[in-house]
Amino acid sequence: MDLSSPASPVPAQAGIGLRLPHQAQVMSERPRAAWFEVHPENYMANAQALSELEQIAAHYPLSLHAVGLSLGSAEGIDEGHLERLKFLIRRLSPALVSDHLSWSVTGGRYLPDLLPLPYTEEALRLVTRNVSAVQEALGRTILVENPSTYLQFAGPAMSEPEFMAELSRVSGCGVLLDVNNVYVSASNQQLEPGRVLGEWCRALAAKSVAEIHLAGHALLEAGDGAPLRIDDHGDHVCAPVWALYEQTLAHFGPRPTLIEWDTRLPGLEVLQAEAALAQERLDECQRRAYDRAI
Numbered sequence: 001m002d003l004s005s006p007a008s009p010v011p012a013q014a015g016i017g018l019r020l021p022h023q024a025q026v027m028s029e030r031p032r033a034a035w036f037e038v039h040p041e042n043y044m045a046n047a048q049a050l051s052e053l054e055q056i057a058a059h060y061p062l063s064l065h066a067v068g069l070s071l072g073s074a075e076g077i078d079e080g081h082l083e084r085l086k087f088l089i090r091r092l093s094p095a096l097v098s099d100h101l102s103w104s105v106t107g108g109r110y111l112p113d114l115l116p117l118p119y120t121e122e123a124l125r126l127v128t129r130n131v132s133a134v135q136e137a138l139g140r141t142i143l144v145e146n147p148s149t150y151l152q153f154a155g156p157a158m159s160e161p162e163f164m165a166e167l168s169r170v171s172g173c174g175v176l177l178d179v180n181n182v183y184v185s186a187s188n189q190q191l192e193p194g195r196v197l198g199e200w201c202r203a204l205a206a207k208s209v210a211e212i213h214l215a216g217h218a219l220l221e222a223g224d225g226a227p228l229r230i231d232d233h234g235d236h237v238c239a240p241v242w243a244l245y246e247q248t249l250a251h252f253g254p255r256p257t258l259i260e261w262d263t264r265l266p267g268l269e270v271l272q273a274e275a276a277l278a279q280e281r282l283d284e285c286q287r288r289a290y291d292r293a294i
Contacts, residue, residue, distance in 0.1 A: 012254040014278035035061035063096035072103035098143035118153040119163040145176035148231035161203035178213035215260035234263035
């Protein structure tokens, strides 16, 4: 199984998360964008939007970033949801397919959040089984993204980077490294984000990292007055996350990088400007690699 479809691979450039309010503009104007990523759940019961997305996919590389597989569910994968995802993959031929290291389904009910897992051996076996089942059903490798977290489970058997690295090694899945989520999680747990990212860099095999996410987040105040960062994808990428992104590129090299923006959605030109900032860093990484080679 491959990390991407050879028909329309996602380049190691900066792409944009395509949301439904921008879809008509993209169809009519064909704006400059290296690639687009969408949430497939938005198209599972919307035939018109799917037809429009097919037209867009004819001109841009496409990635499907799912939020409903619930890879950490003890109840296993919802076969109906998986079949709907398979249908979209057949229609759209996306280059990449991904979901999250989290769970969101219990008793047949979907919860409106991506809930964290304890990083134990038992949870690793469960997630590995679910990821393997999804990959077998889809006939392709998927990417798994590290989620934002707001607390730590007591006494985990391994760190989150170790858990993800072992999941990738055993299941063969790729890794979608969300740099904003690393920053949000580390900050909420009062850890130094650069050091935490260093743990990710040491744990992950370079070949497993197939995509990077960047986003903005909200800064609130917890009940005790402490700062609390919420991963709402509703703002510009902040300076500390840009610094972590540069650290990530320095270690892993250029990777397809997505600008996510889901709440307080601005005009498409704002997303293009954010992607341009990421592209500048990707280009600089490429230049440094070239300089070292000559």
